[in-house]
Amino acid sequence: MAGQTRRRGAALEEAILRAAVAELTESGYAGLTMDKVAARAGTNKNAIYRRWPNRLALGIAAYKQLGKAAPLPDTGELRGDVLELLRLVNRNWSSPAGAVLRELLAAAGGAAEFLAQLQDQSGDAAAAPWLTVLGRAVARGEVAPEALHPRVATVAVVLLRNEFVARGVPTAPDDVLVEIVDEVYLPLVRRRGRAG
Amino acid sequence: MAGQTRRRGAALEEAILRAAVAELTESGYAGLTMDKVAARAGTNKNAIYRRWPNRLALGIAAYKQLGKAAPLPDTGELRGDVLELLRLVNRNWSSPAGAVLRELLAAAGGAAEFLAQLQDQSGDAAAAPWLTVLGRAVARGEVAPEALHPRVATVAVVLLRNEFVARGVPTAPDDVLVEIVDEVYLPLVRRRGRAG
DNA sequence: GCAACTACGGTACTCGCCGTACCGTAAGTT
DNA sequence: AACTTACGGTACGGCGAGTACCGTAGTTGC
Known part of the structure; x- marks a missing residue:
């Protein structure tokens, strides 16, 4: 040719x-x-x-090459933001790109060197949007400042990811997202002070 | 021969x-x-x-053939039980058997048929001990009954698993377990009523 | 414009390992 | 004993990763 x-x-x-x-x-x-x-x-x-x-x-x-940033939701209240963010992640993980990501995570087999390269797209660089959304909620007085903690902030997305990796679902039903938000995430971040 | x-x-x-x-x-x-x-x-x-x-x-x-059941901890208070349970899981996932499990999960590549066979050892059959421990705490009045919900009860172990699968750590430091318990799990289950 | 060097293209190979096929023979069956 | 079933031995097809070698085109330096 x-x-x-x-x-x-x-x-x-x-x-x-x-x-x-x-x-x-x-x-x-x-x-x-x-x-x-x-x-x-x-x-x-x-x-x-x-x-x-x-x-x-x-x-x-x-x-x-497939990664693309989506705009951060801003619904004016925490529950809406969080749910929207979770739906975004769910769509992403349910897409062909998400399937590929899951394959790559599997192929990396826990090798930290490779996982590090995938974290920007999947790991806790994903903490940033959650902290942003939570920060807005703190500013509104919806949430106590203690919630601005990476491990706390990312609880929802970690639970969602668990649905994919542990259960192998192709996509998580919206019920599950709502449940994660209402049963776990909001009760957690809306606590007033520390445990009593 | x-x-x-x-x-x-x-x-x-x-x-x-x-x-x-x-x-x-x-x-x-x-x-x-x-x-x-x-x-x-x-x-x-x-x-x-x-x-x-x-x-x-x-x-x-x-x-x-490698799976073996460990006795449930009973320290008399929730924090001790939860931390001990989490340490148990951490040891298990850090052991050679845990490494094998991770490889198998990777090889299954999200095929639900295979994952189902691994769930008894890794998935949410693991919810049972958490519900037991929480049940005792509810009986003691340490925890609100609403916490007796599979998704809530297993939050700690899901977060721990995330350390392994997303970060590829060979073993999770005890600090992380403590952080999961004190920053996330206890504040979550010790809530008084529903979110306000 | 000419030589030297570097990197591409073509090809052919080794190696490991999954999965299959074939066949003789020992173990259980009646 | 005749029959059936499953084991053991071996050989092979297929695929895909990774390597080696070499001629040649493109680039660089003089």
Whole structure:
């Protein structure tokens, strides 16, 4: 075929990543083979292995291309914000990208080096929006300042994630989100002072 | 050679499972290969595949042999019980068996059929001890009866599990357990009535 | 404009391991 | 004893990760 000129450096790297992303969205991480990516990018495995040490690294790099930030909800009251935020996360984890993320987390197999690269999208960099939303609620006097604690703030999303990883549900029903918010999250953050 | 007589049925099945358990504890699920199990059991892959459809099924079956129930703590007050229960879980997840469980959860890759078989050891059959401990606290008047709700009761252990699956820590430091108990769990279950 | 270097493309390979097929033979069955 | 069933041995197909080698195109320096 000859795409005129032989690609090098950044151009080739982008082509590989595009191919990897395509494979990832079409077939998931399980279907992401080095041979297919190479073929799709119109190159060979050599060029891939010069850039990423193994399949997982390539998968993670490709996955990062999928991440996109959603605007923070602001409904004026805590319950609405929290529920909306949780629905956002649920949609994300239920989407093809979420399935890929779950595959990657599985493939990383607890290797902290790889998990760290996925945390920006899944881990507790996700604490930021929760702290923001809670901060607004504190300012409104809805919530005690003690709730501005990463472990407390992220309880809801951790419980939701548990639905996915421990139960393997493709998507969490809205009831579950409501239950998490009303039975756990709001009672927790709305406490007045410390335990008595 | 020649272990006198050729084994059949249950005897052979036990031998295979013993071999699989040994491989699992020595090399983890990643190192559990059908060939090695067959060799170790003094048989061949045929005998295995007649009993389990694939490697994961064998791995799960072998893992189930590792499960053992620990006695429920009873310190006379909720905080002690909860912390002790959490330490129990932490030790379990930090042990070789815990590492294997994590590998299996990863390999199951969210397939609900397989996850269901692992839930007895990891999922919300684990709710029972928490409900028991909370029930005692309710009887003592330490806790409001509303806390006797599976999702509420298991919050602590879900948060702990999150440390493992999302952060990939080999073991959770005791500080974290204390923090989960004091910052989240106790404030949550010790609430007086519903949120106000 | 020419040489030297670097990186791409092509290909072919090793290796590990899952899963299957075939077949002779020992164990249980009647 | 004849029959059936399951084990043991072995060999193989298939796939995919990762490596090696080499000719050649693109880039860089002179």
